[in-house]
Amino acid sequence: MATILAVDDSASMRQMVTFTLKGAGYDVQEASDGSEALSIAKTRKFDLVLTDVNMPVMDGIELVTELRKLGDYKFVPVLMLTTESAGDKKMAGKQAGATGWIVKPFNPEQLLNTIKKVLG
């Protein structure tokens, strides 16, 4: 089954995302900020990265930028969890190389649908 790296500084969101994705059979690993995610990503290749944007230490946009520099992650889909009000963030994310976004608040079904679309 596909592997997913879920990045969010909020423990409740992380739990919800992980629970949902694991329930659907994905292999999920968590990270609580960008830099943790980056070091995990360097040890293992994931099929998809799902990241929050606003995080301490390293935010989601910087994470995408850094990921795209890694050979393994050049074409891997990276989805950002963002709020509808953060239009400029979407643009910044896109420019950094993010694949797309999932708008918060979202429910588990919406999350799964989007992930399924991307992973096929």
Add this chain to the structure above:
Amino acid sequence: MSIDLSQFHQVFFEESFEGLDIMESSLLALDLTEVDAETINTIFRAAHSIKGGAGTFGFMQVSGFTHVVETLLDEIRAGDRGIEQDHVDLFLQCVDCLRGLMSDLQAGSEPDMTQADDLKSKFEAILAGGEVVAESAIDTQTGNQDISDGSTDDSGEKGWKIEFIPCEDVLCTGNEPYRMFRELQELAEEGEGNGLEVIPHLERLPELSSMHPEMCYISWTIIVRADIELSEIEEIFEWVVDDCDIRYQRLSECDLSTLETHQAVESSAEVTDIVVIDNADTEQEEINTVPLKTPVISEKIEKALEESAVKIAPKVEKKAVTKAAENTSIRVSIDKIDGLINMVGELVITQSMLGQLGQEFDVSRLQSLQEGLSQLEQNTRELQESVMKIRMLPISFAFSRFPRLVRDLSKQLDKEVELVMLGENTELDKTVMEKIGDPLVHLVRNSLDHGLESVQERTDNGKSRAGTITLNAYHHGGNIVIEVKDDGAGLNKERIRKKAIEKGIIAEDEHLTDSQVYDLIFQAGFSTADVVSDVSGRGVGMDVVRRNIAELNGSIDVSSKDGEGSTFSIRLPLTLAILDGQLVRVGEEVYIFPLVSIVESIQLEKSMLNNITGNQFVMQLRNEYVPIVSLQDIFNIDGEKKDLEGAMLVVVEGDTEKVGIVVDELLGQQQVVIKSLEQNYEKVDSISGATILGDGTVALIVDISGLNNKSSENKSEDQTQAA
């Protein structure tokens, strides 16, 4: 698939409360003359997370309210707006309000939105001041809608022709065109005559030598034959619309015989304005995106603001906060858990070693047995320490609320106050920490309200304008001491006396020492405030404070100096569960002294002894005189009375004084698990608890401070008798 989101609520509440704490402390730390971007960012992030979580977990009231807060913060963060003192005050009120809402939700009750709505309208007023961008580009929006609305026209073939010219680096964002085709395929799957046709165009393909393998040079014309709305297609291309050239045309409106790109461009000229962003020209892209995006945001803000249009409800007295189920979880770092697992591993190894030894034991292997047992002892102790460590938190958790409290109170009372906090890293058991919060708040309020003088009074007396309140925590012996100190006027002994006589607590001619006078303020129903103020209650406080602290096996006392201020000191045990004890025998009984309170053990010599009065002895220990008490007397233990000379003496230090305790024999030292006498039997003077020894017998744990008091009582009784 449906997932019960309520299972994540507890974690959400916990992290939200943490987020609110962070917001509050960051707001308080904010220096308005030189605003630190990272601080603003931190505040924004906290609000943002709360909003996101609240929306996801279905707390729409909270996310709606947080939205306006976040919007203002975002404007400040982006530099569109300066931050003013009013804003800080307002944000702080929001923190309080959100705490209330969260507590209500956590307790499962419907939150009271009166205050939130009130605050929301204030935010709206601020936000409205800077909102000019909105109107201008609305027509683009409506223009956009026109296309999809027009789809009701059912003449001709149903479906869409899509020109999809991806930007060259589309693959580098992880956007695989194939995914979009697949999704379009799904849309067009069902129904007769439906289908998908994808025609690739290779005109953009460069010479092989200049071709970059990671770039996408192919573009496509896609014919979707299905009765679908444009919005459904747009959704599929949502992530790439900003940097790819995409044009939509109704099949009924185009001539399918020529699938030439340039023609399609011409025929859909009006549409391009709205949907197409020319990627070839980046400048153009910026110009296009800005007006396209901004109205969307500002419109949403406006909408949210409208939705929240204030209904000014009659001001209701805030209902008593429903006490939510106390936090039952604890956050533990992975390191601590790993350490624990490691130790359990070692314990298991020792256990299996001992097990093996037991099966084939003979006397020759006695030494291995002893080694094994000492190994076991070490493992057990380490394990126990690690478990205790998990419960320990730095006292900053309890202190963190004070900067805010002091700030608000000093404003309210019109006093200038500086708060100093020391020893914030001193660790304390979580349970003790949770219970000490309220008494501490009470003491700080009290010091601020009654302790510190007004600015006028202070300057008149030659003191600095600003008073200082110091919170200090440190370890002393086996206790943690928390001090609340002010540099105010000090306790007024005369007034306390007068009040106590008035209230009938003491008799008019009663002679009291200073500390006895100070002690009066802890009596029930005692209040010295001339005017009952909102701030420190109505004189129901100090006795409750003392009782709460006593419940934690702690004590509180106060010292004070006229004109220089007062200090309240709380002593608390580090933990309520385990104690390092010294076992002693008196007659047939075994007692336990807390090891930390033992100064030394000596054998009495005649030269050290002094008889002051009657049967009260003191001994000279180096330069100090230490009173001697006999457990045999205090606990009325049968047995022959021994001569003090040559007796075994344990010198202990209680609150402040040393006492020598006569015992018959010193036994071993060991850790004991404290069992409460109060809960299982009743409170006994000079005994703090009981424990069960290895042989199954019960031993009582001596309360050294209690014993000290008792010995000084005895002393004064003796003195009165002697007089």
